[in-house]
Every structure is written in C-alpha cells, then in structure tokens.
Amino acid sequence: MRDRYGPDGPPIDWSRQPIGGSFQGIPSSPVTDRDRRHRQAYEAALSDASCASERDLGQHLARCAPENPCGLSFCPTCIRTVGTAYAQAAIKFTRARSPAKARSKPITRLSATPLIPALPVGALQLVNLRQVHEAVLRALRPLRFAISFAHLHLVVNEGGGQRWNPSWRIRIYGVVVGASVENVKQLLEPLCPNDNATTTPSLIVRASDDLDVAINNSIRPYFTRRPAYVDQASRRVARGRRLRAAELRELALFLGSVRFEHQYLLIQEGQNVEIALRRDRSATAQKS
Ligand SMILES: [Zn+2]
Secondary structure, eight states: OOOOOBTTBSOOOTTTSOSTTTGGGSOOOOOOHHHHHHHHHHHHHHHTOSSHHHHHHHHHHHTOBTTBOOOOTTOHHHHHHHHHHHHHHHHHHHHHHSOGGGGGSOEEEEEEOOSOOOEETTOGGGOOHHHHHHHHHHHHGGGOOSEEEEEEEEEEEEOSTTSSOOEEEEEEEEEEESSOHHHHHHHHGGGSOOOTTOSSOSEEEEEESOHHHHHHTTOOOOOEEEEEEEOTTSOEEEOOEEOOHHHHHHHHHHHTTSOGGGGEEEEETTEEEEEEEETTTEEEEEEO
C-alpha cells in the first residue's frame, strides 16, 4: 500500500532528529496509568497498520521514556510535558504583564468548537493545523481580551444511529483573563454557532478563580470520540469514548507531522505572544 502522509508531508523521523534538542531539556511529566493505557491503544493500532510510516510511528512511540521523550504530538506523556511548559510560560507571562489590580480581574474558562467545517473521519489529512492556528488568532485578536490562552484539540463527534457520520472537529480549550463570562459568551457566540454535527454545545464558558488551574486544565492530553445519544429527559448528551483503531492511526499520522507550537496560542490585548521552548528547561512567552 502506498504511504499516506499528513498535511505537512511525511511524519518527522524523531528518532533521527529529536525535537529540536530543546524538548529534551524540559522536565518530563510523570507517566500515569491512564497515559500508559492510551499509549498502548496507539501502539496496538499502529502495529497493525498496513502503511510503513504508521508502523514507524508506533515503534517510535513505544520507545518514549522520561530520559528520551518521543516528541510525537499525539503521545499523552509528551503532550503533557510540552503542554505544561507552555501553560507555565503563559501563567508567568500573565502574572508579569498584569498590574497588581489584575488579580481582581475575572478569569473565564472556555471550550469551543469554532466555525471550521467538520471533516469526515478518514479525511483528517486535509486539515492544515498551522492555518487553523492562524485563523483562530485572527478571530480572537480583534476581541482584545487582556489575555487569552488556548489549546487546539481534536475530537471525533458522532451521532447515534444513522443521524450523521463520525467527523473530526477542532475543539478549543482556553482561558480568558479580564472579561466576564457574559462578555466572553457574547463575543464568541457568533464564532461558534451550534450545528447538527456537534455533540457538545459549541461554546461552554465558566468562571474560574484560579489562573494556574484554569490554564493547566486547558491542556488536553487525551483525544476522544463523542457519540451523542438522547437521555431519559430527551436531552442530547455526549460521553467521551476511546478512539477506534482506525481513528488512532489517522490521528497519529496527522499529528506525527504537526509541530506542538501550532496547537497553542497566547494573545495579549490583540497582539500575538510567541511561546518558545528553550534549552534551559523552560518555555518563555514574548510578544511577537
Ligand atoms: Zn512521548
């Protein structure tokens, strides 16, 4: 079978080219049992693959260890390691840039499905995450929140029965500092309309009283499928389920060629802030 490639070309061979050297300097997150279960599911799905680049990804993932992280952006441990470094840089930046009275500014957490077309399962390689990242930046900048931090995540939505076919959606998990829940809802609602192929509300906004917790919780290391069903009260609800083997292979091939930096964004008052991983075991955030 011909090798299939993700949007940025063949998967990066991390075993020959560790992730820029900088990644290796970041303290690894402890590996949890849940990480192991998720990793085993990828390894099993990838070892069965008929395409060589998928099998290579599985072998590289299997070698991921705290002293030698695989750097693959679907590896639950590596997402947590890099995501935590990005989150810490965002927290430090926010605290340093906000005047003392900013402590009293409202903090809101959000999860949102932006107005980006759903893609049928099997067509994920058509997504260009870099372009999605730029589009989300362009959409959020004019809103001029004091600070907004976001992690771009992927979920599979599917309807019960034959209502609609499973599709990939971009889901944003993020934090806004300096705007009330009502204000954030009002500004983001036009960008996140409800549609039939979304199993969770397109926009969920909640108040938070802890910046660290809010930002750290926007890092989602596990990818899920969300089948919708109708509960006894006739409400449409969605429960997170593990991805199927074919979906895990598709996601691994897609994310295997996507850089971590295209999954996070930080904006201060309409200006992009660049978060960079550094060799000295930290991440920094600077206005770009
Ligand atoms: Zn890893």
